[in-house]
Amino acid sequence: MILLTCPNCGTRNVSEFRYGGEITKRPNPNTATQAEWANYLYVRKNVLGVMPEWWCHQSGCGQWLIAERHTKTHEVLKTYVWEARPQE
Amino acid sequence: MWKLIRHGLNGNKPLPRMWRTHDLKDSYDVVIIGGGVHGLAAAYYLAKYHGITNVAVLEKRYIGSGGSGRNTTILRSNYLTPEGVAFYDESIKLYENLSVDLDFNVLFSQRGHLTLAHSDAAVRTMRWRAEVNQIQGVNSSLIYPDEIAKLCPHLDLSEHPRYPILGALYHPPGGIIRHDAVVWGYARGADERGVHIHQLTEVTGINVENNKVISVQTNCGTIKTGMVLNATAGWCSLICDMVDVKLPITSHPLQACVSEALKPFLDVVIVSGSLHVYVSQSDRGELVMGASIDPYQSYSLDSTLGFLESLSGHMLELFPSLSRVKILRQWAGVCDMTPDYSPIMGFTPVEGFVVDVGWGTYGFKAGPVSGKRMAELIATNRTPDLIAPFYLGRFEDGALIGEKGAASVGH
């Protein structure tokens, strides 16, 4: 079973977490074109490799965290809260 | 049958090869990526109905090694939306004649399909599906525990379970099939008509000039072509990345397992959406069982213990007498999920690049019809009405298909 490290609770089984999906960038809803908005809502990179994604420690402390996880080997390279994310 | 007897009497002279191997040609009129039921069916119908035989089917492993060989072989057309019902109904009709059409027994067994309802809301959804089905000419009805008991006496229909069975959508034409046989039959039919099937041939790139496909690169060489059909499952995003076509798709594992062989006791296919279980008993006597997709994106084909645990628990809620039945083997496939639980078929912004992707957990059911209609699309350069609702642009247009409610455990 995949292991994820919650910043508060430590390393736990993935069964304690709710998946939140790929991290997306939300366009300004007041100026976004239909295409930009649809892109944000639906299009996903679906990478084969390491991907930052949201997880919620649902059966634990309720923390939302970001995991950088490999989508084939399931290796989790790191986890962090939003504020600690690497700057673009 | 006579062929078998002749073969037996002939001292078992070698039977003819089902499909041949070829060297990769420099160019093909159509290149189909993916040697599963969708790709092979498209190749077969291109040759059969449209006389297009200069076709290559490229498969990176062996034919049927993806979703076509990993699904739980359930066929049905009892969908929720009129467009979904019409589409899958044509598929079932093609399946009904497939053994004769391919001269290969695909062992289609229309033993009836029951989708159980454990809540008032589920009963309402089942009635909704039954009503839509009946109006679309598909045989479905809502039945209650007394009738369910006759079709499946081993189910626990009492008040005792945590979620008692309140009713079921009964779909007599639904059933199971030998999935590999469908792949092999189409492969043979396509091969007989001149299609080249290339196994162990992996696409590594697609070349586009002036927004038009000109060639396909593979680990075995480059092929010139003006028409590429992406008929892959599990990896469709990676193929589309090669031509920069963006997809509203995430890939998730879907797991399944079989039990040891038992004397047949389960005639119908049983599906429970609330318990995330579907089960049928194959003609070999094995229980073939599956659940809903894993919640996270993944390209992994590894199985999980958690799947076996939850599936077994839920199976025993339905069938308490099976607690000593043993699981023999588990496996996983990769499913490409779309936001509206409906596939994406048709043209893309790149000329000469068409897609038949996003098949979620329901691709095998649709193999024949999507093969036939994608062949028609390629041959006529226009989208057949039956698959028009499933166009790629629907997400931007806000024209999603309302199948989500019925298909979340869509088996």
Add this chain to the structure above:
Amino acid sequence: MAIQAAVGRLPETPSQVINREKIVDFVFDGKTYTAYEGDTIASALVAAGVMTFSRSFKYHRRRGLLCAAGACPNCLVQVGDEANVRSCTTPVQAGMKVEAQNAMPSLDVDVMSATQLVDSFLPAGFYYKAFIRPQALWPTYERFLRQAAGLGKIDPDSEPGYFDKIYKHVDVAVIGGGPAGLRAALAAAKSGARVILMDDQSSPGGHLRYRMDEIDGLPAYEYVAKMAAELVGFSNVEILTNTTAVGRYDRNWVGAVTGNRLIKLRTKALIVATGAYEIPLLFENNDLPGIMLGSAVQRMIHLWGVVPGARAVVVSANRRGLQAALDLIAAGVHIEALAEMREEPDADLIRKLSAEHVMIFKRTTIKRAWGIGKVQGVSLESLHSGQIHEFPCDLLLVSTGYTPANQLLFQAGGKLRWNEQIHEFTLDMLPSDVFAAGEAAATHLLEDIEREGELAGLQAAQFAGFGGKIEKVTFLAAKVEERRAERIPWTQIHIAEDEAKKDFVCICEDVTRKEIKQSIQEGFDSVELLKRYSTVSMGPCQGKMCNINAIHVCAHYNQKTVAETGNTTSRPPVTPVTMGALGGRLMEPVRVSPMHDWHVKHGAVMMNAGLWKRPDHYGDPSAEVRAVRERVGLIDVTPLGKFHLRGPGVPGLLERVYTNRWQKLDVGRVRYGLMVTEEGVVLDDGVTARLDDDFYYMTATSSGASGIFENMEWNLQSGWSYDVHLLNVTDLRAAMNLAGPRSRDVLAKIIQGVDLSNAAFPYMSVRQATIAGIPVLLLRIGFTGELSYEIHTPSGYGLHIWEALLKAGEEFGITPFGVEAQRILRLEKGHIIVSQDTDGLTNPFEAGMEWAVKLDKQDFTGKASLLMANQKGVTKKLVGFEMPDGTIPEEANQIVRPGNGPIGLEIIGRITSVRRSPTLKKVIGLCWLPTEMSEPGQEFTIRVRGQMKTGRVVPLPFYDPDGLKLNS
């Protein structure tokens, strides 16, 4: 009364595991047999002279004991209501009812065995080529095929039994308690790691348990028992016997089964020391009863004191084959001949065998066996000259090779590679936390096995953080590498030029070599396709017995090497596991309110609402509706999602998650709120009350509660910078709704601290007060359409308040009401239920809730989607309707018009809610219609139970359109 005594037993020895003092009777196929305590079903049956254990899958051939290790399909039996029980690993219990499987009508006379007479008409995949025309007959053919399918039987009255699960966490887990596993566990334990050792037998020792040869001056079984005893002395070691590890999953998550219990183990480092499977040889009639693997014979002799024959022929290709021959001699069996496949077999053992006057043929294999119902003789063939020697026998011992039991290593991601030097598959590229030792790594010589075990133990401990013996590890690693390079083959596989009759590659599925050849000719030339077409390795053994032979045969016909041919995927579980053990105790949680017992006691009919149990009604929902409309009623609404929101950022958060405006909600006021997804789809609704400057109270639907809470948390934790503290109080608060024209009168009797007058406490406002000293929150809202108060109180006081209200309401005729009455009441008032009246694509404009969407807000979840939807306009609408002729349609009936469909109808809408209103005395409901048909007065056609009925659009709400009741 036993009709057959346990006969043919050897004198007692210390290696035996049977207790001859305790005799147990059991029944096999109607006959009673006697066994000793410690016997398996198989050992007792062999001792009693039984040779046929089962009938094979396809041809119904007789099959006898082959591997005695739980791997092969031959000894599968039905035990009571349990199908497919491996009799060779299942202990006999007194009174056990054992039956043979797949035999019709009996094991001795099986009519289905006639199929082998027509086998040339039944090649691999014959069913794909038969029964195609006429199509109409296929279901009949299928029924016949299906009757022949399967092995054991299901008993529908079988009792579920008790199953359970347990978690374990260790530093080092060792799978397999043979010499490699014991050495590994000892090394890891000495390093200080917490260790678990699992072994699938009743005691550790592996193959040494049934071996007599001397090691360090002790018989093998004693030598290994000493090792095991040393391990028991460590307090940091747990030894689990009768425990089978069935799968290695992501991050060293290991599933294991012991009896009815599933063990879920997380280990830092995993050592796989699972040994090897002895594999059969390919020759004509290689499946006859009386043909046994060498290890099976040794088990029979040394563990249970059973001799499975009197005159034996031995085929050997390694040391253990020769040792097994010596064991037979010691047990008094006459060896007719010994065929040794190697050119230069182990001289020490050959000398001993010669001294016993055994006729030895070197470089010789077996060509065929013959016999009726059991082996009666064999033909041996010289691999040099082709010369044939024939011998009679009643036991053929085959000990010619091994395949490592490396499934766990494969599951861990190891890469299989064919090793031509030793004729076995080995695994490399193991992950850094997985180690292999001994026969699982294709090492068979004891001293090498022990060294590999010790190395793996040290390395695993080191990986888990218990290091320090770096020099020793380096030394052992070098030595192991050196020895591995010098390994000689223990496995010989001989594929004769021509296929013989009935040489079974796969005994589970009855696949012969000829069928494999034919499948390859037909194009199924890769191992994976071959497996799927011929079904080789698809049966109960999952390839343990047949895989290596199948790959060799495949390579042979493809004229390729085994390395080029490759292997198929090994999938979990390693051995079959019961669904009971996997499912464990069935634990489906139930959520109940503090008033649950009261409901049950007062005759409530309970219903499931997600995880909650709720009263559907107390006998007469219509009467409950009338009570609310005319007097006063009380409903338990505890399942509502309930949240505390505190902090200066609350209005901002509410603006974000709701579609309507929240900046100006005064303290003491309540507002309805609607939530949509980013796609603009109606998600949930509820109310939020402002209790204090920075303190708000929110409710959500019971099914949406946890999701809504997590989504709000996401909004707080994903960079939106709202200063809010959120608390989910769903489980901490009981809630009930007091509804009806007399509700104020009821409250007035028992409430303190609040002025209930309409002016002081108007509709859509909130007050905090006390009832009998208990703090309560009063929300004056009206889902039912009547004057009503939703009362929230700490869960522990829920029942107290409930009963206090009922008591106070007695004089007004208060009536408890359930979900069904509430559904009618809300429908009369025209309120929607999200997800019943809406679906996965509904936006608020279509649902007639545009009043709750403020598109001029700066931003909110779903804003852009709703901007676009608003621009596009709606094509369908949710409207109210009534049935002029009084027909009651069913929810989900479709609204149709004439069209091109198969029955001449086109679907244009559907009914989402419908009830006969006890208040209005007519049939009312909500339905979806095309916008152009949605004006009040317009009529439409509904297909109700196949009949066409007319409905008419009417304005909403049906009841009290001006809201006088709510504001009264």
